[in-house]
Amino acid sequence: MGVVSDGRKAVAVLSKALRSRRAAADVRSRLARQPPHPAQHFRVAVYFADGDVNMYQIRQWYKPLAEIAKVWPVVVLSRNATGARAILTDGAVPVAFAPTVRDVERFIGRQDIRVVLYVNQNTRNFQMFRYGRRWHVFINHGESDKMYMTTNQFKAYDFAFIAGEAARQRLGRVLWDYDLDERTIEIGRPQADHYSGAPPYTPDGRTVILYAPTWEGDRPSAHYGSIRTHGEALAAAVLASPAHRLIYRPHPRSGVVDDEYGAANRRIVAAIAAANAADPAAQHVFDDKPDLGWQLAAADVAIVDISAMVYDRLAADRPLMVTRPADPAALVDTHGYLSDAEWLDAAAASRVLAETARVLSDPDAVSRLEGWVRHYFGDTAPGAASARFAAAIDDLMTRWERWHLASVGEPEGKDDEAELDDE
Known part of the structure; x- marks a missing residue:
């Protein structure tokens, strides 16, 4: 061998x-x-x-x-x-x-x-x-x-x-x-003054869920990626619902270290294509384009790993959940926003529709974010x-x-x- x-x-x-x-x-x-x-x-x-x-x-x-x-x-x-x-x-x-x-x-x-x-x-x-x-x-x-x-x-x-x-x-x-x-x-974050792109679907009554996982990481302390642990079950639940739309935006490095992580990523992409073929009105999205911005604005709730996407979404003042790393060796800094985050455990990934409904029904979900936005980014007024x-x-x-x-x-x-x- x-x-x-x-x-x-x-x-x-x-x-x-x-x-x-x-x-x-x-x-x-x-x-x-x-x-x-x-x-x-x-x-x-x-x-x-x-x-x-x-x-x-x-x-x-x-x-x-x-x-x-x-x-x-x-x-x-x-x-x-x-x-x-x-x-x-x-x-x-x-x-x-x-x-x-x-x-x-x-x-x-x-x-x-x-x-x-x-x-x-x-x-x-x-x-x-x-x-x-x-x-x-x-x-x-x-x-x-x-x-x-x-x-x-x-x-x-x-x-x-x-x-x-x-x-x-x-x-x-x-x-x-x-x-x-x-x-x-x-x-x-000056990039936020230049968010670009438009949704590649026609908005309708579906609840839009953005799932934006990071890559697998190159050492245990950085194992924040959730595609293998959360992603397939999460995607399957959203794709099976006629009331939901999935925007899947994986990190471009997904699978560069772990072949199985890359394989799980490809299975999710294939599942999206199959769901759209079965129901063209679903308009689920596999997003691998460089434009960033429309995803953050269009999604009713975002599910992200510990990465910059947490804070990009945070700046949008919209509900979000953070996947909890399955590897106990992954370092999690709970001094900041992560001390107040809505967490999604791997065991709950298949119940993601109920979890996101709970977050969306919380009247304080956005108001709790405002203080964190100021703490991380200061003045976020345009320009x-x-x-x-x-x-x-x-x-x-x-x-x-x-x-x-x-x-x-x-x-x-x-x-x-x-x-x-x-x-």
Whole structure:
């Protein structure tokens, strides 16, 4: 069995390498057909070292970045070929493809990058940290009470843009000797000012249930995904009801670690297709599109795992339930909203219609959320978060000018040639 397993791994590695090589050739061909980036033009770089499987992390920032770019030109510095190809295909932001550190160095040398934004904690972020005289800022790709939100990696960045007071308190409980007042800047969730899309069905009298599970996680402490434990029973109950409509929006990484988790995901997708074939009026939805917003507004109740989707829904001021992780090793932070959440246990998943009816009939379900919304996001009036995001970037640019003027004439320094060679 070991030989077979090793063989499969070798095939997978080779397949991935060939896919990456083809993607790199495509990216270079596309960029060669475009005008070159103007020299000394960009002021803000979004560093993205991931492939296309994690595009959800950067896509949600496209529209807020477009607003920033009206004042401070923005470019995505992409290190991975499949990720760069996906961003080029989206066509939302300028792209610089820099697969090696030499490429990064050449690009940095031709531009005037003053702020570098990071949407995740990819280990290759460290390769960008070597470049001083610019601010390195973690902006993340969501707000949640997952353990990811308190990693000690926050300390690697000059600043972190956080959603609100809840994030500040969360970091304060976990990180030692971390200057929250100086290094965190509250901006709310500017993505919420740009929610998009429209329901792909005709609204009727059906109760709409959004089920948006996260992926399975790569370690026991992060086993928040519910597709295997809750999902199939939950979906079966909703699909069997003529009075309900299911919107199923699984995390795009579902199944990347656990094949059985991916198989359960595919069975739910197949069940939705079968239900729609049996009753076209049902109009159940398997949602794998990048647009986010209409789902949160259209659903009468949302069922989500411990993930950023909890807080996206929370900001919509609409009833929601949170799946309780079946793995007792999964870390659950009950200092915040999760201490007051409506939980759905795996054993109750088949009774989801009764559980959601109970939540929907609770007159206090929405009013209880209002205080939590303020705690997590601050002012959620339209445009308020976008204004704070823009103000935070402006402030860093002002700080950059002050430090730059104080250090004029001092050499920045170069890395050794051997250290630069990461091809």
